[in-house]
Amino acid sequence: MERPLIIALDVENKKEAINLLEGLPNESLALKVGMELFYKEGPGIIEAIKERGHWIFLDLKLHDIPNTVKRAMKQLAELGVDLVNVHVAGGHAMMTAAREGLEAGKPAGVASPLLIGVTQLTSTDETMLHHELLIEKPLQTVVESYAKLAQSAGLNGVVCSAQEVPLIHEICGKGFLTVTPGIRQVQDDLGDQVRVVTPEKARTLGSWGIVVGRSITAAKDPFAAYQAIQKAWEGKQ
Structure with a gap:
């Protein structure tokens, strides 16, 4: 999928997810x-969404010992995400190890799921990085180092703030x-996010894909919100 607008289904259960999808365009969505x-519904939610022809980013942010x-x-690859x-x-x-597990678990005849690594959450700022995580380097330096590490391990890319995309593309x-x-749209509440940009700015900075949740899912008219953000992301406004 080229430069997707990925809608975050940050809802409580399958019923809410399907209701939301029924109010969005009748086409293959990211x-x-x-x-x-996922923790509420388990693998069945993946099957239900795949049956509708959608592309899925399963965002579980695994972080454990390599074997685990x-x-x-391997189990996640079998789901066909x-x-x-x-x-x-x-x-x-x-x-x-994550990459090896995906290759081992993928269904025969299909490509492995794309694998990306979280650099720093977009809720992280310099103060948190230094005083809570005890990382002394500047945030931008940390993100740069993490991106290079992810690439050296064979990952396809990273999760990062759009603000950091030009630097990552320069080095990777x-x-x-x-x-x-x-x-976020200009008029939207930032919520718990810190390093935010508009869809237009993300496009200008060179993001491959953007993830949008509350600006669509919490909108009074999710369909209209999706259309507006899609146009902004595609540079049609």
Whole structure:
């Protein structure tokens, strides 16, 4: 999928997810299934969404010892999802194991899911990085280092703020995928996000894909909100 607008299905259960989808365009969409929905509904939610022809980013951010992550990724690959992720902070060996697990678990005759690594959450700022996580380096330096580490482990890309995309493309190449949450319209509440940009700005900065949740799912008219953000993301406004 080229430069997707990924809708975050951050809802409580399958019923809410399906109700939301029924109010969106009747076409193949890029959707993110996160912890809340997956932990509630289990693998069945993936099957239900795939039956409707949608592309799925399963956002579970695995972070554990290499063997555990490898075995977990083998199970996730069997679900037929299109994109999965880990925390880069788990290290090179863990990320390599994740990739091996995906290859081992994928259905015969299909490609492995794309694998990306979380650099730093978009809710993280310099103060949190230094005083809570005890990482002394500047945030931008940390993201740069994590992106290079992810690439060296064979990952397809990273999750990052759109603000960091130009730097990552400079050091890892433009073919290295950059999936950017923290997307808000100008009028939207920031919520718990810190490093945010508009869809237009993400496009200008070169994001491969954007993840949009509350700006669509919490809108009075999710269909209209989706259309507006899609136009902005495609540069049609």
